Amino acid sequence: MNSDTTIAILGGTGPQGQGLAIRFAIAGISVALGSREGDRAAAIAEELNRKLEGRSAVPVRGYDNLAAIDAAERFVLLAVPYSGHDATLGVVKGHLAGKVLVDLVVPLAAGNPRAVAMPKEGSATEAAQALLGREVKVVGALHNVSAHTLNALEENINCDILACGDDVEATDAVVELIKRLGVESYNCGPAVHARCIEALTPLLIRLNMSKKVPFSHAGIRIWRPGRPGV
Amino acid sequence: MNSDTTIAILGGTGPQGQGLAIRFAIAGISVALGSREGDRAAAIAEELNRKLEGRSAVPVRGYDNLAAIDAAERFVLLAVPYSGHDATLGVVKGHLAGKVLVDLVVPLAAGNPRAVAMPKEGSATEAAQALLGREVKVVGALHNVSAHTLNALEENINCDILACGDDVEATDAVVELIKRLGVESYNCGPAVHARCIEALTPLLIRLNMSKKVPFSHAGIRIWRPGRPGV
Numbered sequence: 001m002n003s004d005t006t007i008a009i010l011g012g013t014g015p016q017g018q019g020l021a022i023r024f025a026i027a028g029i030s031v032a033l034g035s036r037e038g039d040r041a042a043a044i045a046e047e048l049n050r051k052l053e054g055r056s057a058v059p060v061r062g063y064d065n066l067a068a069i070d071a072a073e074r075f076v077l078l079a080v081p082y083s084g085h086d087a088t089l090g091v092v093k094g095h096l097a098g099k100v101l102v103d104l105v106v107p108l109a110a111g112n113p114r115a116v117a118m119p120k121e122g123s124a125t126e127a128a129q130a131l132l133g134r135e136v137k138v139v140g141a142l143h144n145v146s147a148h149t150l151n152a153l154e155e156n157i158n159c160d161i162l163a164c165g166d167d168v169e170a171t172d173a174v175v176e177l178i179k180r181l182g183v184e185s186y187n188c189g190p191a192v193h194a195r196c197i198e199a200l201t202p203l204l205i206r207l208n209m210s211k212k213v214p215f216s217h218a219g220i221r222i223w224r225p226g227r228p229g230v
Numbered sequence: 231m232n233s234d235t236t237i238a239i240l241g242g243t244g245p246q247g248q249g250l251a252i253r254f255a256i257a258g259i260s261v262a263l264g265s266r267e268g269d270r271a272a273a274i275a276e277e278l279n280r281k282l283e284g285r286s287a288v289p290v291r292g293y294d295n296l297a298a299i300d301a302a303e304r305f306v307l308l309a310v311p312y313s314g315h316d317a318t319l320g321v322v323k324g325h326l327a328g329k330v331l332v333d334l335v336v337p338l339a340a341g342n343p344r345a346v347a348m349p350k351e352g353s354a355t356e357a358a359q360a361l362l363g364r365e366v367k368v369v370g371a372l373h374n375v376s377a378h379t380l381n382a383l384e385e386n387i388n389c390d391i392l393a394c395g396d397d398v399e400a401t402d403a404v405v406e407l408i409k410r411l412g413v414e415s416y417n418c419g420p421a422v423h424a425r426c427i428e429a430l431t432p433l434l435i436r437l438n439m440s441k442k443v444p445f446s447h448a449g450i451r452i453w454r455p456g457r458p459g460v
Contacts, residue, residue, distance in 0.1 A: 114419060159453050162433070172442075186443060189344060189436050196433060199426035203392070206419050207452065212402075213416060215454035222437065223389050224445035 003030035003058040007177070008072035010034040010065045010088060011080030013044045016104065019150025020077065020142070022048055023157070025057040027180040033060055034068030041068070051153075069095045075177055077102045077142070078128070083110075085124055089131050096136045100170045103128045103194075104142045106201040114206040116199045125194035129166065139165035139174040140194040141185070143201050144220050159219025161185040162200075164193040186222065233260035233288040237407070238302035240264040240295045240318060241310030243274045246334065249380025250307065250372070251278055253387070255287040257410040263290055264298030271298070281383075299325045305407055307332045307372070308358070313340075315354055319361050326366045330400045333358045333424075334372045336431040344436040346429045355424035359396065369395035369404040370424040371415070373431050374450050389449025391415040392430075394423040416452065 007024060009017045012033035021031040025048070033048075035041035041062030048060045061071070069076050069092055076099050080088050085105045105124040109117040121127040125140030132138060141163035149157055161178045163185060165171040171187045178185040188197065200220055208216040237254060239247045242263035251261040255278070263278075265271035271292030278290045291301070299306050299322055306329050310318050315335045335354040339347040351357040355370030362368060371393035379387055391408045393415060395401040401417045408415040418427065430450055438446040 115422070155455075158455070186437055187440075188433050192345070193429070193433055193436075196426050196429035199423070199429075203418050203423055203426060204452070206423075207416055210417075215457075217455055219453040221451045221453045222434070223449040223451045225385075225388070225447055226445075 001028050001056045001058050003028055005073050006030040006032055006071055007075040007077060008032045008034050008068040009077045009079055010068060010092065011078065011084065012068070013041055014079060014081070015147035016150065017077075017079035018044065018048060019147050020079065021060050022051060022153065023150055023181050025052055025060050026055055026153075027182070028058055029180065030058045031060045032068040032071035033062045034065040035062070036065060038062065038064035038067060065092055066095050069099065072099065075100050075102055075174065077104060079104045081105075082107045082124065086127065086131060089128055093132055096132060098135065100137045100139060100174065101128060101132060102142070102174055103138055103140045106143050106198045108202060114202050114209065116202050118195065118198075122192065123194035123198050125164065125191045125198070129191055137165065137167040137170035138191065139163055139167070139171050140191060140197060141174055141178060143198050144204060146217060146219075148217060149219065157181055157183045159183070160221050162188045162197045162220070164188045164191055164197060166191045184222070231258050231286050231288050233258055235304070236260040236262055236302050237305040237307060238262045238264050238298040239307045239309055240298060240322065241308065241314065242298070243271055244309060244311070245377035246380065247309040248274065248278060249377050250309065251290050252281060252383065253380055253411050255282055255290050256285055256383075257412070258288055259410065260288045261290045262298040262301035263292045264295040265292065266295060268292065268294035268297060295322055296325050299329065302329065305330050305332055305404065307334060309334045311335075312337045312354065316357065316361060319358055323362055326362060328365065330367045330369060330404065331358060331362060332372070332404055333368055333370045336373050336428045338432060344432050344439065346432050348425065348428075352422065353424035353428050355394065355421045355428070359421055367395065367397040367400035368421065369393055369397070369401050370421060370427060371404055371408060373428050374434060376447060376449070378447060379449065387411055387413045389413070390451050392418045392427045392450070394418045394421055394427060396421045414452070
């Protein structure tokens with residue numbers, strides 16, 4: 001399969017980054033998987049390519065984070081744990097000018113995945129925008145889809161993806177990129193809405209962990225009259 | 231139909247309060263509709279009872295807000311506009327001891343229903359708990375269901391209801407009350423989660439108003455594997 005674009009996934013060797021890499025590869029998008037250590041990213045990329053054998057997919061390639069950014073045309077996804085959010089951005093900031101940083105990070109409270117501990121800016125997305133300055137357009141998205149769901153290739157991704165960012169065009173472009181994964185995705189407005197969207201994740205984790213709630217792998221969907229299959 | 235319980239809806243003469251009153255009446259729950267002016271509440275209650283003619287429903291009765299609270303066994307729903315949130319609670323505070331205050335209010339930004347302007351406590355639910363003190367248990371719920379949906383009796387309520395509050399037992403009890411409307415409802419944890427749940431409303435309003443999004447009357451659903459009809 002030929003790819004029409006290359007995206008980077010920083011922190012791409014974690015379960016969420018790997019799941020996204022596989023899903024984008026199957027969607028025909030070339031993924032530059034980034035890690036602090038390029039060798040580790042290259043090894044994980046080869047593992048993912050073995051998982052993709054027999055499918056029509058674009059090969060995943062591994063790089064260190066800076067080289068992954070340089071390989072990406074426009075979209076750079078940030079999939080590190082919250083503890084590495086600001087530090088990673090600080091390291092890569094100089095390489096991001098002109099790119100769109102898609103921030104997936106949820107500020108889960110330390111030791112408690114059922115709660116958020118938002119940064120003083122209000123959300124990780126807003127903190128990233130403040131840290132990177134206006135030359136980089138930050139879009140928050142893909143917070144609420146679990147690594148489990150992404151890696152369960154036998155099933156479709158059965159939740160909607162809510163995106164937000166202060167640049168309308170960049171946010172719309174991220175929504176279109178995400179739709180290529182076969183999901184519904186919406187531009188939910190300015191970055192301030194990330195305070196809500198990021199906080200949905202611990203709410204879902206809480207439901208998944210609850211003994212009273214008879215399910216796991218919960219996701220969010222936007223219901224509307226006449227939605228097929230809903 | 232005989233009712234097994236009576237609930238109060240303060241600010242019940244607005245579109246959301248009316249819609250909830252009708253839905254609870256059909257579910258067999260007696261509603262004491264409250265307003266600052268008891269005569270107005272009584273007149274609206276009679277209008278609602280005319281709408282309910284031909285259905286098996288408990289009659290709705292209208293009172294001033296304080297009398298409505300006194301008529302309620304346990305649950306007092308607050309459905310005033312945000313501009314009247316704190317003032318209404320200040321007036322009725324002395325009558326609420328031992329009750330559960332179900333706060334439906336979304337702190338929409340003045341003049342902009344596509345954004346929230348959260349109070350310093352973090353959310354309306356948390357502000358209500360701070361204002362009322364610990365003798366009153368506050369549960370945030372029913373923020374995301376539109377007045378349109380509630381009043382469209384020919385259709386089921388097709389969104390889920392997310393509830394949160396610092397008292398687990400009270401929150402679970404509100405969830406059970408809400409389930410009687412034929413919806414799925416979840417205890418989403420402590421009151422701090424109201425910062426997310428309340429903020430979902432302007433996000434939905436934004437989608438409903440968007441020219442790019444091909445629907446209106448959006449709601450939130452918790453998706454999980456195997457959910458019937460989802």
